[in-house]
Amino acid sequence: MRGPSRLLGALALTCSLLGLHGCASMQAEQTRALLAQPPADIPSQAVLSGTPFFPQSELQCGPAALATVMQSAGVRITPDDLTRSVFLPGRKGSLQIDMLAAPRRHGVISTRIEPSLTALMHEVAAGHPVVVLLNLGLAIYPVWHYAVVIGYDLPSGEVLMRSGTTELQRLPLYTFEYTWARSGQWGFVVLPPDQLPAASSETDVSDGRVTFERLATPQQAVSAYRTALQRWPHNLVMSLGLGNALMAAGDARGAADVLAGAAREHDSAAAWNNLAMAHLKLGEREAALSAAEHAVKRAQVAEPRWLDTAMGTLSEVRQTLSGK
Template sequence: MTSALIQRLHTRLLSGVLFVLIVAVMQGCAYAPQVKQLQQNGWDNLSIAKAVELTDVPFFPQQKYQCGPAALATVLNYNNINVEPEELRAKVYVPKRQGSFQIEMIAATRQYGKLPYPLDPSLEDLLREVDAGNPVLVLQNLAFENMPQWHFAVVVGYDLNRSEIILRSATSKRWTTSLSNFEQTWRKSNYWALVVTDADKVPPTATVSKWLAAGLDLEKIKRYQQAQQSYRAATRNWPLQDKPWLALSNLFYKQKRYQDASAVLKQALSNIKDSAELWNNYAYLLKHEGCYQSAQQAAACALQLKADDKNIIATWQEMQQLDLSGSKSCEAIQCDR
């Protein structure tokens, strides 16, 4: 989006009937359903500060068509990545479309070793992230649905008493607008929002499935250190769920770090006894270590939990074929259901 057009939208009042029409549309409750619902429920129910502003978030004034690089530079620099918008331009700017797309913004974030976490389409989640100290990258449509003017900005604050939100946007370091007007422009992007964070720092609104998916995306581009950090963080954040432990162990297994993989599952099983998947994978690692009898016992634990699962049955059958005469003397396995 051109900086000139954004500046006009930000600083000039439209005149006559057109101005009245646009204000009526943008302030209509039907176009800000989340704001309306949160107001009806009462801001106090959010359990966040009434007003927050992250004043130390840097600011990069946008050049022509460069809202994407400027916004991404803002959140990356806040996360200790020293990069200028011009450097990011080659990574995220699409000349034919005179702009940037979400997929390029996410991919570039990973290239700099950070974890891009997409928020749920929730104003409450956005406010909670800002309250926790995380600026939020958002995509807005500052015009109409059939004549879109897409624009990336960064939410850095809010004031619930005034029903306002604060953004780094275009050439404005501190652009304030009503929550209703913001939602109306944000809604047109299906409430797209992104938190950029260190891989070992789980955002407060994160869910285990989405966090692990973000870690897997790092793993796919061979950012193994960051992937490991994200999985390890997940085991701390959700210690009684098996999926984070499985993800971390699987990563070690792919890297042929078998002892590390085994140690992860052993630690997980000390607290999670009812996961057939943990027992199943542990059986294979015990087999790899030459602990054949223990592998059979682990497979039996898995089978007790999921007797109808084809994969579990196959594992148990495979372990039954092991020649116990060649087994090492290892710790006995007890399911302790």
């Protein structure tokens, strides 16, 4: 997890942002570059005016920010519904790991974005409000606060947010960059399984979907993996995920097709092993034996962590063959 591992919610929104602005001018390289040469592939201004707004109660910036982006993703939910899962009274705030986990329990996927102002603006331009973690205090006295970026205005050099009790807060880009940098520019979007972030890395998208699969229905997981593989068709982890999700959904033939492609392309012990199981499910015993033998061979040569599993699968296939 990037950024602070232990985080406090906002103690209050009384920090003087005017004072921070003076410091910001010394540490705003991204802002200077962005204003000097705005990205050509997004508009100079964007605002997601239809984004819900939940004025936060004391210390409840985490649940309020989450409800904002989850409602934007189509989930009917309120901050009160999320308080128990993300708010820690003893720490007076919400941990990043809990903020990422909560949406996945409701059928939507939280995904980290790339830590940059340009990535943030690409998400907003794509229609995705972004949860960000800011430090509104000082290095020696941090005041952590979750807000939701819903817009930007490059001509005026501002970021637009749902923040605290302010429905539309305009913050100078210089100040925003300074306060955001303290969290390692940590931010994420929440989207339905059939949508992708505009500015997340392949690794972050893969990680988000793998975690989502553990809590999702098989059909939701299939949708999530299929959507991501349209952008990254050669990703082994997501190909394995799609194969497993199809198996769980009762589509062994679809799983076998996906896993066969992954096994051939990557010569992966895991893919060969899972392909053997798919063939076995389909009653294709000879094909299952061939795939299981490939899995063992590959594990012996280059992927020893899969050897025990592959040997177990091969034994199961041989027992099935001997009993036919």
